[in-house]
Amino acid sequence: MKNNYKKYWWAFIAVMVGSFAVLLFFGREIYKQAPPIPQQVVDAQGNVVMSMKQIQDGQNVWQSIGGQDIGSIWGHGAYQAPDWSADYLHREAMFILDKWSNAKFGKKYDALSKADQAPLQLQLQDMIRKNTYDAATKKLTVPSVRVEAFKSISKHFTDLFMGGKGLHELRQAYALKEHTIYDATRMEDMNAFFFWTSWACVTERSAGGVSYSNNWPHEPLVGNEATSSLLMWSLFSVVILIAGILFLSFFHAKEEDGMEEEHELPQQDPMFGLKPTPSMKATLKYFWVVAALFVLQVGMGALTAHYGVEGQAFFGLDLSAILPYAVTRSWHLQLAILWIATSWLATGLFIAPAVAGFEPKFQKLGVDILFVALFIVVGGSMAGQWFSIMQKMGLTASFWFGHQGYEYVELGRFWQILLFAGLGIWLVLMGRCLVPAIKNAKENKSLLTMFLISSAAIGLFYGAGLMWGRHTNLSMAEYWRWWVVHLWVEGFFEVFATVVIAFLFTRLGLVKVESATKATLGSATIFLFGGILGTFHHLYFTGTPTGVMAVGAAFSALEIAPLSLLGFEAYSYYKQAKKGKWLQRYKWPINYFISVAFWNGLGAGVFGFLINPPIALYYMQGLNLTPVHGHTALFGVYGMLGIGLTLFSLRAMAPSMEWSERLMKNIFWSLNIGLLAMTVISILPIGIAQTFAAMDVGLWYARSAEFLQNPTFQSIRWSRVFGDVIFTFGLLSLVYFIFTFSKSYLTGKTEAAKTEKEEELV
Numbered sequence: 221m222k223n224n225y226k227k228y229w230w231a232f233i234a235v236m237v238g239s240f241a242v243l244l245f246f247g248r249e250i251y252k253q254a255p256p257i258p259q260q261v262v263d264a265q266g267n268v269v270m271s272m273k274q275i276q277d278g279q280n281v282w283q284s285i286g287g288q289d290i291g292s293i294w295g296h297g298a299y300q301a302p303d304w305s306a307d308y309l310h311r312e313a314m315f316i317l318d319k320w321s322n323a324k325f326g327k328k329y330d331a332l333s334k335a336d337q338a339p340l341q342l343q344l345q346d347m348i349r350k351n352t353y354d355a356a357t358k359k360l361t362v363p364s365v366r367v368e369a370f371k372s373i374s375k376h377f378t379d380l381f382m383g384g385k386g387l388h389e390l391r392q393a394y395a396l397k398e399h400t401i402y403d404a405t406r407m408e409d410m411n412a413f414f415f416w417t418s419w420a421c422v423t424e425r426s427a428g429g430v431s432y433s434n435n436w437p438h439e440p441l442v443g444n445e446a447t448s449s450l451l452m453w454s455l456f457s458v459v460i461l462i463a464g465i466l467f468l469s470f471f472h473a474k475e476e477d478g479m480e481e482e483h484e485l486p487q488q489d490p491m492f493g494l495k496p497t498p499s500m501k502a503t504l505k506y507f508w509v510v511a512a513l514f515v516l517q518v519g520m521g522a523l524t525a526h527y528g529v530e531g532q533a534f535f536g537l538d539l540s541a542i543l544p545y546a547v548t549r550s551w552h553l554q555l556a557i558l559w560i561a562t563s564w565l566a567t568g569l570f571i572a573p574a575v576a577g578f579e580p581k582f583q584k585l586g587v588d589i590l591f592v593a594l595f596i597v598v599g600g601s602m603a604g605q606w607f608s609i610m611q612k613m614g615l616t617a618s619f620w621f622g623h624q625g626y627e628y629v630e631l632g633r634f635w636q637i638l639l640f641a642g643l644g645i646w647l648v649l650m651g652r653c654l655v656p657a658i659k660n661a662k663e664n665k666s667l668l669t670m671f672l673i674s675s676a677a678i679g680l681f682y683g684a685g686l687m688w689g690r691h692t693n694l695s696m697a698e699y700w701r702w703w704v705v706h707l708w709v710e711g712f713f714e715v716f717a718t719v720v721i722a723f724l725f726t727r728l729g730l731v732k733v734e735s736a737t738k739a740t741l742g743s744a745t746i747f748l749f750g751g752i753l754g755t756f757h758h759l760y761f762t763g764t765p766t767g768v769m770a771v772g773a774a775f776s777a778l779e780i781a782p783l784s785l786l787g788f789e790a791y792s793y794y795k796q797a798k799k800g801k802w803l804q805r806y807k808w809p810i811n812y813f814i815s816v817a818f819w820n821g822l823g824a825g826v827f828g829f830l831i832n833p834p835i836a837l838y839y840m841q842g843l844n845l846t847p848v849h850g851h852t853a854l855f856g857v858y859g860m861l862g863i864g865l866t867l868f869s870l871r872a873m874a875p876s877m878e879w880s881e882r883l884m885k886n887i888f889w890s891l892n893i894g895l896l897a898m899t900v901i902s903i904l905p906i907g908i909a910q911t912f913a914a915m916d917v918g919l920w921y922a923r924s925a926e927f928l929q930n931p932t933f934q935s936i937r938w939s940r941v942f943g944d945v946i947f948t949f950g951l952l953s954l955v956y957f958i959f960t961f962s963k964s965y966l967t968g969k970t971e972a973a974k975t976e977k978e979e980e981l982v
Contacts (some may be wrong), residue, residue, distance in 0.1 A: 278413030286546030287625020647679030750778030812864030819856025894947025
């Protein structure tokens with residue numbers, strides 16, 4: 221390790237050790253302070269209303285029908301159907317208020333004057349917010365009126381999920397198939413689970429305090445209002461963001477001043493003489509899979525979006541009986557992770573032998589075995605999810621082979637284990653090349669070490685998805701789920717991307733190794749400093765203590781700070797693309813890197829911070845502003861980077877092949893313009909309107925059929941077709957390019973072209 225890298229390494233190590241220590245400490249606190257699941261829920265006379273087993277089995281039933289892909293709980297999940305915890309809470313409040321109002325005034329609560337409503341509302345808050353859970357006996361005692369409310373709401377949900385008459389239009393509005401659940405016992409258990417999630421939202425941890433969910437959702441009837449902590453930590457996060465931007469601006473100026481402005485560019489493409497090894501050639505089929513999964517993912521996304529208009533049909537064709545919303549959305553999300561990850565992993569497998577300078581024994585066999593494993597995981601997990609959602613599995617089988625019910629980790633536990641094993645195989649294949657390269661390296665030892673560390677993080681951190689079980693408290697399941705979604709997908713994939721791009725640029729001779737190493741270590745340290753503990757900003761309202769909100773608000777703001785410098789990064793990529801005539805062959809991969817910088821700034825920066833401060837997320841969690849951030853950050857950043865890495869690998873595989881400038885331009889601009897159009901024209905305005913509704917009335921209303929199923933919003937949903945068509949054109953053009961490239965490459969036409977180029981150079 222060079223002496224001039226030591227301070228960078230020590231900073232990186234300090235951030236990793238310190239951040240994970242805090243992350244694990246608060247994980248322990250979340251475990252200790254999670255909303256308790258009572259052994260029994262009893263009425264005032266001691267009669268058992270429901271048991272712990274019913275609540276836990278009800279959670280499994282909810283998971284088996286799609287979980288977070290069919291409505292949401294505590295704001296996490298799909299946006300078409302209601303948030304079941306918020307919906308239950310509002311229905312319970314209205315049932316009790318109507319009962320009391322009819323008894324006292326002879327009419328419903330809504331018909332009363334504000335003066336008559338006020339004392340009833342205060343009476344409700346005193347009753348419903350009081351924590352009557354006895355930790356010694358593990359029993360929860362509820363008043364008889366809440367038992368009556370539970371029975372009434374259970375009947376409504378039973379009719380809704382089990383095909384009850386009179387609720388067909390509501391099922392269409394929620395994009396539910398006619399019979400989501402067939403077994404009455406399962407339905408009873410899920411009603412118990414919905415009660416518990418709502419109870420956690422309104423019950424105070426201690427007398428006069430906030431609820432287990434930090435008073436989420438906004439529901440004035442029961443006293444769920446934004447707290448002073450929400451406001452204070454939101455203000456603090458803005459201050460931290462400004463301070464972070466100022467510090468990074470100074471740091472960037474200081475570092476840039478110490479680096480060389482220019483260095484001599486190679487006279488010809490350093491990759492031109494690259495001889496792809498058998499394992500490098502074998503990665504071509506991975507890029508076919510990338511294209512196929514990308515097409516299928518967009519197709520499922522189109523169906524999912526269309527269900528927002530027709531509910532159970534696709535242009536009049538009833539598909540919900542065989543491909544309900546929960547299935548299409550599950551596949552849409554899972555396939556996004558799979559095709560993006562495949563493009564990144566394939567790029568790693570392609571680059572690794574080039575880094576090592578040799579082909580390890582049996583490397584191609586390993587690449588082929590991993591490819592077969594990928595097919596098994598994708599096909600098996602998708603089939604399992606379908607059988608689970610169609611209720612053709614038992615609850616245990618559903619957990620292991622069907623649907624786990626959590627966004628982005630929908631696949632059953634068995635398929636999860638296989639995927640984790642596949643990532644382990646990938647890590648071994650990478651290590652067989654990188655470890656010898658590190659031992660033999662002189663100048664770029666630190667950069668290669670960082671390459672290995674980021675590869676290890678990708679291979680190992682998915683294991684966090686194995687940390688919950690069938691009956692894990694939802695608060696803890698969410699804690700570990702966000703290790704996967706935030707740390708694995710958003711965190712270490714970002715670091716891996718930074719390292720890969722830096723390595724590619726050094727390999728092309730665009731950047732000196734020392735500059736690339738310092739930039740990589742510095743960027744990774746700064747990003748992870750905010751990113752690791754920034755995980756907590758997803759957990760403000762999932763039954764976590766206030767300390768989680770404080771840490772999450774502060775450090776998630778620091779995640780945004782580095783994005784303020786992305787203009788410099790984009791300009792740097794732009795300058796690189798203009799250097800040297802031979803570099804024009806890499807124009808389009810570099811253009812995608814520029815696109816990544818743009819979407820990082822807009823999707824992760826602007827749209828990310830829009831929902832980041834606690835007070836903002838208090839009203840916005842579970843609304844359409846979240847998928848605005850999701851689409852522009854997940855695809856805009858990681859998807860575009862996956863395409864860029866794919867194109868770079870294909871270019872390095874056949875550097876002399878001529879690419880159609882017109883085709884590449886159509887692909888690039890169609891994907892970017894289409895993504896922007898579908899987001900800004902449709903999802904964003906609905907999300908803004910929902911936010912006003914959540915602030916004025918409550919989250920239940922912002923997610924209700926009454927609010928969302930009006931002609932104006934239907935027209936806005938239809939308008940996204942404009943962006944969808946443009947985006948799909950770009951996608952199909954990309955698939956066509958990969959197909960024609962593969963055809964030319966496999967028939968040997970590129971080799972002939974390469975010989976001609978070599979003769980020209982001579």
